[in-house]
Amino acid sequence: MKKFFKFLVVALAVMLPALFVVIPVHHANAISIEDSLKFSAYSHLLSFVDDGLTERRIARMAGSDGEHDAKDRIQDALEVIGTNVTAVNNATTIDGIQRFGFYNYTNDRKEVSYNIIYKIAGRSSQKKIVLTCNYDNYYAPYVEHYKKDTNPLTNIYVKESEQKSEGINASAASVGIMLALADFVEEGTLDFDVELVFFGAGYQGNAGAKHYVQTLSKADREATLLLVDISRIAFGSEIYYYSGEFGSNADKFFDNNLSTLKRFKSGFYGSSVNAGTPLGYTNAGYSDSTIAFADSGLNFLHIFAGSYGSGVVGGNCEYYGKQNVINTSKDSLSYISDQELVSNLGKASAAVYNFLNSENMVQNLSTNPNMTAYNVFTNTYVATWLPVFILIVLLLITVIVHYLIASKTFKYATDHNITGVMITIDQDDEDDTEE
16 A cells, blocks of 8 residues: 555656646647737837836937837847848848938938848748838827917917827837747748838838839849738728739739738728828828839738728728827827737738748739739820820710711601701890890
8 A cells, every 4th residue: 555655656746747848838839820920029019119118219200319229129129030030131231221311301301211121031032022011100290289388478389298109000010010920930931032121211201112112123023022011000990901003913812811801992981091092192001112112013912900991981090980090199009908909910910921821822923913004094105195095086986976866867857858957046026125
């Protein structure tokens, strides 16, 4: 009996540690990719905006020390991820940094900003998909608060306070998603490279995206299957994807492989936003970056959050009943419940991750057909001669209609032996004339 009791004690001593080892491993395997990406994106977001610190580095205006510091933080995070991502080096980019100058219209001088470009190498580097976002923010015109001077003689307004926007929806949440994807998309597993591009000076005429597109070499353009811009992703009850005003030959492929998101349909609802289209009107489906992509003729997707299906005109709202909060004092972690913000981060990042792992990606996107209709309507030669052609067609139709009416009239007169028509014009009598 003592031997049996001793054996039981030893067995329990061996088995209990094993149970504690097995249970956590089993639990870890049960975590979905969406949950893993969600936690990673949120963690990167909190680190990027210095959540929990007394002195937070949240001002990231283009060209400022705050923006340059944000650039360093993103690059540090990418370097920590390390083995999965490598800095791009080419004619315009050195160690992952693409430096460019831009005109700052808020202070009337030329400033310097940076694009951050890293890549996750695939099994083949002949093709690539580019993921993009802005990392700067802009807030001064929205949140300065003034009050009237108490002295009735001066009657002037003085600045009372300035609340700084954290730019969560403007850019920080997108940065979090991009860094999470860098964490989880494994090197050497896809049939193409994934390029991660963080644009500077987005709120200064979209200077970063424009510079990136303008400096693409012929080889880069031919290699680029798709540009995917992730913006305005933090706030909203729906997450949308949009492939441009004229759509794409790959729309069916997008529908099948982005089924967890909602296709944004341009039209009356959701059209009243501050993002212009290449054809000169506004559309919630576009971001400033996708305007630059569309102008270049490259295939693109825009992934963003909102509630544009609510009401007759969705307009400028991230979600129903709320005003646009981008780069205002409300654009902060505290403005929205963590649950909604974290949920959006997980849903968007998982959708992009699964999309990158879609089958036959290269075959479905290699034709780069996105802007065929747009190119037709914006081509100068076509725009000049198309109205002339339409005018000639209308004149031809007018002649044909006139001929048909005249021939039917002649036939009716012949059939009824009508040889002439007298038209009498009634003259006003004298009484009427006098009046």
